[in-house]
Amino acid sequence: MSAVCFFTGKKTSFGKRRAWRGQAISKGGFGLKPTGITPRTFKPNLQKVRAIVEGVPTQILVSAKAIKQGLVVKPLKRKYGYTRQQKAAAAKAH
Numbered sequence: 001m002s003a004v005c006f007f008t009g010k011k012t013s014f015g016k017r018r019a020w021r022g023q024a025i026s027k028g029g030f031g032l033k034p035t036g037i038t039p040r041t042f043k044p045n046l047q048k049v050r051a052i053v054e055g056v057p058t059q060i061l062v063s064a065k066a067i068k069q070g071l072v073v074k075p076l077k078r079k080y081g082y083t084r085q086q087k088a089a090a091a092k093a094h
Contacts, residue, residue, distance in 0.1 A: 005063035055093040
């Protein structure tokens with residue numbers, strides 16, 4: 001399972017961390033210069049969630065934004081909570 005959101009496709013992106021050194025020109029210096037430029041990663045807020053995918057409860061990685069948007073449909077926790085229509089749909093899926 002790679003670190004990619006199932007719904008939005010968010011994944012790790014890459015960038016640089018810059019450390020600035022020197023005194024600003026407005027304060028009488030020669031200006032700020034980037035000194036330590038090191039690579040870094042930006043990781044999405046991924047959560048493991050049990051969700052209904054194609055009618056079957058599955059564990060997937062989902063970004064927190066997708067959960068907030070309501071893209072995740074979670075299964076019921078107890079089987080006796082299903083309605084007659086949901087039972088019929090589940091029977092057809094198997």
